[in-house]
Amino acid sequence: MEHFDCVVIGGGMVGAASALTLAQLGLQVALVEQYQPKDYSAEQSFDLRVSAISLASQNLLSQIGAWQQINEWRACPYKRLGVWEHESAYTEFNADDIEQRYLGHIVENRLIQLALWQQINAMRNIRAFCPDSLVSLTQDNDKATLILTNSSITTNLVIGADGAQSKVRQMSAIGITGWDYQQSAMLINVETSMSQQDITWQQFSPTGPVALLPLAGESSLGGYASLVWYHQRDEITRLASLTNSQLQEEVLKHFPKQLGEIKVLAKGAFPLTRRHANTYQHKRVLLLGDAAHTINPMAGQGVNLGFKDVIALQHVIADAISHGEAWHDEAVLARYEQKRRKENLLMMSTMDALYAGFSHPSPVIKAARNLALLAVNKVPFLNSTIKNKALAYACGL
Ligand SMILES: Cc1cc2nc3c(=O)[nH]c(=O)nc-3n(C[C@H](O)[C@H](O)[C@H](O)COP(=O)(O)OP(=O)(O)OC[C@H]3O[C@@H](n4cnc5c(N)ncnc54)[C@H](O)[C@@H]3O)c2cc1C
Known part of the structure; x- marks a missing residue:
């Protein structure tokens, strides 16, 4: 059976980015994806699935060589973000306020995935199994064994980046909390x-x-x-x-x-839907992106959180390698969850608070939320602290 340092299940935006960042560390990586990404041509109409890509996510995509291609295909920079309920409480966030040229880009998910796959195909230490799919996963003391539809492989680390309905998560008996x-x-x-x-x-x-x-x-x-x-x-x-x-x-x-x-x-x-895995790790299995957390998309943070998972995991493993530790040791892998869980939970809870606050029908709460927006816009102290800090955070700065 062929052996890999890491096997990433799911070659969507998060899984593909993770495969590249791990390969950059010199690891032998396998990437398993059920669907072959479709080639791009300028005549193709826009895909429905698009994402607001933050500055931090753009930095990651640049670092792994995909951003230039995405930008050459099509990406729309935006400099301003307008939010309001009542017209009089219109609040605008502007890139100038945080000394940036823009706040982010709107990009089709498919193009992000495709640009990442171009890089994957150019890497000698990534082997793509595509189209292929996970059938079963077992773990023993020194390795995990994966049966795929067309082959069987072993690995030191399985990364579940297979989306909200993650089979890796289910096969590892990791529970979730959440609701529709x-x-x-x-x-x-x-x-x-x-x-x-x-x-x-x-x-x-x-x-x-x-x-x-x-x-x-x-x-x-x-x-x-x-x-x-x-x-x-x-x-x-x-x-x-x-x-x-x-x-x-x-x-x-x-x-x-x-x-x-x-x-x-x-x-x-x-x-x-909202889903949060009860743990991001089970022995040699780690969950990233929507497999670990599916968030209300109201503020466009889902894939941006997934990319932050990717960066955190790369740092944890790079650190372990540089200190001569066994990077796939369970104690080392646990550092990934320590880095990510709190922030993901905070973002999910903030989205839920916004969702509940803005959908509440009470006229008193409606007046309060419009007053809050107005204050953030008009009171100089709130404007320069809360507003700009929130903006920088949303941009991943
Ligand atoms: C309406 C809406 C709007 C959104 N807008 C934004 C936004 O503006 N900004 C933002 O950051 N996020 C946004 N999101 C969230 C974002 O789309 C997700 O967070 C993101 O797609 C998650 O990426 P992923 O790679 O983790 O998972 P996925 O995109 O779900 O990719 C999973 C991959 O795994 C593959 N796979 C699954 N099972 C298997 C298997 N058994 N074997 C092999 N391969 C498998 C799938 O084919 C797929 O390619 C939005 C979501 C929704 C619903």
Whole structure:
């Protein structure tokens, strides 16, 4: 049976990035992914799944050689972030306030994954098993054995980066806490009458926020954007059943005037779940990304947290190697969870507090949240401390 230092199950954005960072340390890595990523061509329409990539995530993608390619394909930088419920409490975050050129980029998930796979294919110490899938996983004292659909391999370390429904997590008997939110999200790709925008905005309402994420390039109408519409599950099911032109009318009725004219190009509905693994480690198995934590996407932090997991694991293993420790020792691997669990939990809880606060129907709470937004915007002390600190944190700085 072929042996690898590490086997990463799941070659999505987080798994692919982790395979590269571990290979950079000189380890022999296997990456197992069930679907072959599709090649890119400029004529392809935008994918529905996009992510707001923070500055910290961009740094990681640059360090592993993928960012330049992503930027050459298509990525839309944004400099401003607008948030409001009532118009009078409009709050805007600006990259200038934290001395940056922009706050982040909106990028299609598929392109991030594909750019990472280009790097993987160029690395001699990563072997890709694709298309292939995990069938079973067993651990003994000195190794883990993985049966895949097409082969069998052994390893010192298994990394579960196989997403929210992680089989690695289930096969390692790692439990989860979590729930399904009452809301779902509808992603809608549109042409907009405005040319490429440098702002992403979100308007809150008790039924859930509506948001715009700008996309790169010019369309016959002006530009492109990805709209996110959070609402009760039944309403999202109804919206998903409409034709594009019917949906267009609904969007124009319910989105704020900032949107301008639009034409709907594509749509899809996604359930919202919260999941947190009870532990990120079981002997020689570690969980990263959505396999470890699935977060409400309201503030676009999911994959950014996953990339922070990737960085933390690389540091833990690099440190152990440089100090002559057995890097796959359970005590060494435990340092990864110590580094990541608190921050992931804090971000998940903050998102839940925002979700609960902004969807509460009480007029008193509505007034309080609008006053809070207004204060953050208008009171100089709050503006320069809380607002800028929150912004820097969201950018991963
Ligand atoms: C509506 C919505 C909007 C979002 N917006 C943002 C945003 O703006 N910013 C942000 O940071 N995050 C956002 N997120 C979250 C983000 O999409 C996820 O956090 C991210 O996709 C997780 O990446 P991952 O690599 O951990 O998992 P996944 O993307 O789920 O990848 C898992 C991979 O594992 C493979 N796999 C699964 N099982 C197996 C198996 N048994 N064998 C082999 N391979 C397997 C899959 O094929 C897949 O390629 C959003 C999420 C939603 C639902």
